[in-house]
Amino acid sequence: MPKGKTTPSDSNHPGRDSLQWNDEMDQMLLNALGEEANKGNRHDGAWTTQAYNNMIEALRSTIGPNITKNHIKNRMKTLKNHFAEAYDLFHSLSGFSWNSITRKFDAEDDVWEELIKGKPHAARWRKMQIKHYDILTELFATDRAKGNVAKTAKERRKQWEKENIDLNNYFEDTE
Numbered sequence: 001m002p003k004g005k006t007t008p009s010d011s012n013h014p015g016r017d018s019l020q021w022n023d024e025m026d027q028m029l030l031n032a033l034g035e036e037a038n039k040g041n042r043h044d045g046a047w048t049t050q051a052y053n054n055m056i057e058a059l060r061s062t063i064g065p066n067i068t069k070n071h072i073k074n075r076m077k078t079l080k081n082h083f084a085e086a087y088d089l090f091h092s093l094s095g096f097s098w099n100s101i102t103r104k105f106d107a108e109d110d111v112w113e114e115l116i117k118g119k120p121h122a123a124r125w126r127k128m129q130i131k132h133y134d135i136l137t138e139l140f141a142t143d144r145a146k147g148n149v150a151k152t153a154k155e156r157r158k159q160w161e162k163e164n165i166d167l168n169n170y171f172e173d174t175e
Contacts, residue, residue: 019071083136103129
């Protein structure tokens with residue numbers, strides 16, 4: 001059973017423990033997330049209470065009994081942020097392809113050089129592996145809306161209220 005190391009966190013939060021995650025633990029978390037998504041325990045990008053309860057139960061049996069919802073939420077946030085950086089950079093670029101064997105984005109040297117010239121921070125992705133990118137794409141790519149299609153939950157709720165349609169007004173009188 002892989003165990004993460006729990007250590008007391010900073011003095012600002014006495015009694016709270018941090019958890020040091022490793023690749024094997026990340027894979028277990030991502031498998032649990034995928035399973036909960038397949039069960040339908042995720043709505044509009046948010047995990048249900050049942051999803052968290054199921055994940056806690058599954059991860060306590062594999063990672064250890066001290067895992068909490070906060071550990072899961074914090075690790076998901078970290079994984080999602082790292083994924084978002086790579087996804088937002090590469091998903092619409094021409095000349096790059098994801099290589100699931102090397103776990104890197106592939107491109108010809110001149111394509112990389114052109115990207116790095118315009119975005120120097122992209123140089124790190126040339127040699128860096130992106131672990132779990134395939135499953136992260138399945139889980140989080142749809143959450144990456146940008147521009148005019150990106151909306152907050154409040155904006156979506158207002159839109160749904162405006163779109164509330166009374167179906168009774170659309171039935172034809174067939175007599």
